[in-house]
Every structure is written in structure tokens, then in C-alpha cells.
Amino acid sequence: MSIKVMVVDDSAVVRQVLSGLLNAAPGIEVTHAVADPLLAMERMKTVWPDVIVLDVEMPRMDGITFLRQIMGERPTPVVICSTLTEKGTQTSMDALAAGAVAIVTKPKLELKKFLQSNASELVGAVRAAAAANVSRLAPRAAAAVPVPRVKLTADAVLPPGEPRAMAQTTEQVVAIGTSTGGTQALEEVLTALPRVCPGIVIVQHMPEKFTAAFAARLNSLCEIEVKEAASNDRVLPGRALIAPGGKHMIMRRNGAQYFVEVADGPLVNRHRPSVDVLFRSVSRCAGANALGIIMTGMGDDGANGLLEMRQAGARTLGQDERSCVVYGMPKEAVKRGAVERSLPLSAIAAEIVQQMSRTGGRGES
Incomplete structure (x- = not known):
């Protein structure tokens, strides 16, 4: 069966272009394209969509209000497709907190050209949204993930090689990877952590300019410090570093100290x-x-890396299927033998705290 999509945007050009792009994708059908949420609600009385592609700034009712109403009455996967500006970044974060599955950004200029050249991103976001477990979405969810055609491995950024042997020490670190559904999952995990916990490094698939606002929001909610990572930031107990959108994050070691490098690639x-x-x-x-x-997300990013961690002696965990919004990344990691144990989301914070007890005493590396 086709994925039934409703487009809600006050621009006739955007409605026309989005409808054409989505209808051209196999297995996707735009059932309605309307100018505002009030018209959308009328149409939804007869045909309820599988996914809603929603603008934010519209007449009569704004998209965020409509999103909150939908998630409160009948949770439905929503992809926000809006103009991203410095002012709008917080609005986008409000959309994620309200329950949006994904964000696809659009510029103010050359909009039609942009949408046509980024059709794969939009289609990928709609497919990811349709696969989401909406019972896990409200009231928070994750950002859209671009879906380019060429798929490279970590070799393109960090060439393969034998891990450097390192004796166990008192300096512990936690590495977390997540995608669709991850903003909700990370908030649940990080807000449950006490101030005294291991240093944490995180990759959450998000577009540029979103991660700073996301980190700031988490920092305001958590006992630990949460910040968007910058090169040479130390990985310290009680601190979580989130990779910036559009940049890779690589952890390095100088003696007994860990720090991160933020790099292009x-x-x-x-x-x-x-x-x-x-x-x-x-x-x-x-x-x-x-x-x-490795936590909720679509695709297989992280599965091979987690296996490398396990082979290097690290403990490895996967979020279980029942608590995931999308059981893609953890499932692939389990299939490859990378996951030592699968746990519900509610148990992950306790495992991070337990990591502090794994102290060394077996010498230097």
C-alpha cells in the first residue's frame, strides 16, 4: 500500500512542487495539498494521512499549534518543511519537542530549485516518518536525515587500522549514536543522569544549526553539562558533547585525557x-x-563502529525494539554481533552510571 501524504503549506508553488516530487516517488501518494491547518482538518475528516508534511508559518493557525493538536488527538508522523533561519531554529526545536518526526529545511530564495535538487532528502524523511512508531513520538522526536545516493564507510574519514591497546583506567567514556527518534531518547537518558557520571560523546543525526539549539535545550534540563562540541573540547565526567550538524566528531587521546576534534569530510x-x-x-x-x-534510528550507521568498539574490549548496548521509534540502527548492530545486550530506553541511564564503577588499576597503555 502507498504511503498517504498530506501537504500543508500556504505557498501554492510549494504545494505544487512537493506534491509532484512525492507522487513521483514509488509507494508515496499525496492525497491532499492544502493552504492551512483548518483546511487540513476538514480534509482529514474523510481521509487520514499516514504522514503530514507541514509548514510552520501559515495564516489562521501556525504549524506548531496544529502539530500539538494532532499529537494530542491522534498521533501522526509529521515532517516539518520550513525555512531555516537563526530566528527559526528555536521554532524548529519547538516542533521537535511537540512531536515532529523530521525536519527538512528550505531556503527563502530559489525555493523551487532547492526542493527539486533535494527531493531525495524529502522522500527519505517521509519514508522514515511512515516507519516510525508513533506511540513513542509524542511529545518529542528527531530531525530529518538527508539521504544522498553514494554511501561511504568510515574509511573515508578515519582510515582503518588496528586499535591501539589501552589498559583500563579510571577515565571512562560513553559514546552514543542515534537518529530518528533520538532527540526524545537522548532527553530521557540525559535528564536521568546525576552530575557525577562518565564523560559522554554523542552523534545525533541532525542538520546544521540544529545541534546548538538542541544541546542548549538539553543543558537547561539536565544536571550534567550538555554542549555542542568544538575542537579540543575535553571529554570530562559530568559533560556530554554533541557533534555539530554537518561535521564529523572524532575522539582523540593525549596521555590519560580525552578530547574531541570536529572535522569536515x-x-x-x-x-x-x-x-x-x-x-x-x-x-x-x-x-x-x-x-x-546505539539507539533508535533508521539505517545502519553505527553498526560497524559498535562492532569495532566491542572487538576493542568496550562494553556495548543497543536500545531494544519495543522502546525504539525506529528499530533500524540497533537491529543492524545486533545482526552484526556488535551488541552485547539490548535494553529498554528506561534502563540505559543506569547502565551509564554503572560504567563509573569500571575503574582500572592494570597499568598504563
């Missing part, structure tokens, strides 16, 4: 930042001193 597994790149770097410089966690 090609898309890996169709993502930048890539979980595989982060996990490979952690496997090399932390080895058995690390805990790797």
Missing part, C-alpha cells in the same frame, strides 16, 4: 556527523574504557 553512511566515525575513534583511543550505545 565526506558523508559516511550518508551522514555527517556519522556514528561509525565516532565509534571507530572511540574504539581506538579508549578501548576497554568505553561503553558504546
Whole structure:
């Protein structure tokens, strides 16, 4: 059966272009394209869509209000397709907090050309939304993930090589990778952590300019410090570093200290930042001193990297299927033998705290 999509946007040009692009994709059908949420609600009385593609700024009712209403009455996957500006970034974060599955950004200029050249991103976001477990979405969800055609591995950023052996020490680190559904999952995990916990490095698939607002929001809610990573930031107990959108994050070691490098590079597994790149770097410089966690998300980014971590002596966890919005990334990691144990989302914070007890005493690397 086709994925039934409703487009809600006050621009006739946008409605026409989006409808054409989506209808051209196999297995997707635009059932209605309307100018505002009130018209949408009328149409939805007869045909309820599988996915809603929704603008934010519209007459009569704004998209965020409509989104909250939908998620409160009948949770439905929603993809926000809106103009991204510095002012609008917070609006986009409000949309994620209200329950949007994905965000596809659009510019103010050359809009038609942009939408046509980025059709794969929109189609990928709609497919990811249709596959989402909406019972896990409200009231928060994750950002859209671009879906380019060429798929590279972590070799493109961090060439393969034997992990450097490292004795277990008192300096522990936790590496987390997630995608669709990850903003909700990370908020649940990080807000449950006490101030005293291991240093954490995170890749959440998000577009540029979103991660700073996301990190700031989490920082306001958590006991630990949460910040968007910058090169040379130390990985410290009680601190979580989130890879910036559009950049890879690589963990390095200088003596007994861990720090991160934020770098450009090609898309890996169709993502930048890539979980595989982060996990490979952690496997090399932390080895058995690390805990790797792969959580909700579409695709397989992180599966190979988590396996490298496990082979280097790290403990590895996967979020279980029942608690995932999309059981894609953890499922692939389990299939490859990368996951030591699968746990519900509610149990992951306790495992991170437990990691602090894994102290060393077996010498230097």
C-alpha cells in the first residue's frame, strides 16, 4: 500500500512542487495539498494521512499549534518543511519537542530549485516518518536525515587500522549514536543522569544549526553539562558533547585525557556527523574504557563502529525494539554481533552510571 501524504503549506508553488516530487516517488501518494491547518482538518475528516508534511508559518493557525493538536488527538508522523533561519531554529526545536518526526529545511530564495535538487532528502524523511512508531513520538522526536545516493564507510574519514591497546583506567567514556527518534531518547537518558557520571560523546543525526539549539535545550534540563562540541573540547565526567550538524566528531587521546576534534569530510553512511566515525575513534583511543550505545534510528550507521568498539574490549548496548521509534540502527548492530545486550530506553541511564564503577588499576597503555 502507498504511503498517504498530506501537504500543508500556504505557498501554492510549494504545494505544487512537493506534491509532484512525492507522487513521483514509488509507494508515496499525496492525497491532499492544502493552504492551512483548518483546511487540513476538514480534509482529514474523510481521509487520514499516514504522514503530514507541514509548514510552520501559515495564516489562521501556525504549524506548531496544529502539530500539538494532532499529537494530542491522534498521533501522526509529521515532517516539518520550513525555512531555516537563526530566528527559526528555536521554532524548529519547538516542533521537535511537540512531536515532529523530521525536519527538512528550505531556503527563502530559489525555493523551487532547492526542493527539486533535494527531493531525495524529502522522500527519505517521509519514508522514515511512515516507519516510525508513533506511540513513542509524542511529545518529542528527531530531525530529518538527508539521504544522498553514494554511501561511504568510515574509511573515508578515519582510515582503518588496528586499535591501539589501552589498559583500563579510571577515565571512562560513553559514546552514543542515534537518529530518528533520538532527540526524545537522548532527553530521557540525559535528564536521568546525576552530575557525577562518565564523560559522554554523542552523534545525533541532525542538520546544521540544529545541534546548538538542541544541546542548549538539553543543558537547561539536565544536571550534567550538555554542549555542542568544538575542537579540543575535553571529554570530562559530568559533560556530554554533541557533534555539530554537518561535521564529523572524532575522539582523540593525549596521555590519560580525552578530547574531541570536529572535522569536515565526506558523508559516511550518508551522514555527517556519522556514528561509525565516532565509534571507530572511540574504539581506538579508549578501548576497554568505553561503553558504546546505539539507539533508535533508521539505517545502519553505527553498526560497524559498535562492532569495532566491542572487538576493542568496550562494553556495548543497543536500545531494544519495543522502546525504539525506529528499530533500524540497533537491529543492524545486533545482526552484526556488535551488541552485547539490548535494553529498554528506561534502563540505559543506569547502565551509564554503572560504567563509573569500571575503574582500572592494570597499568598504563
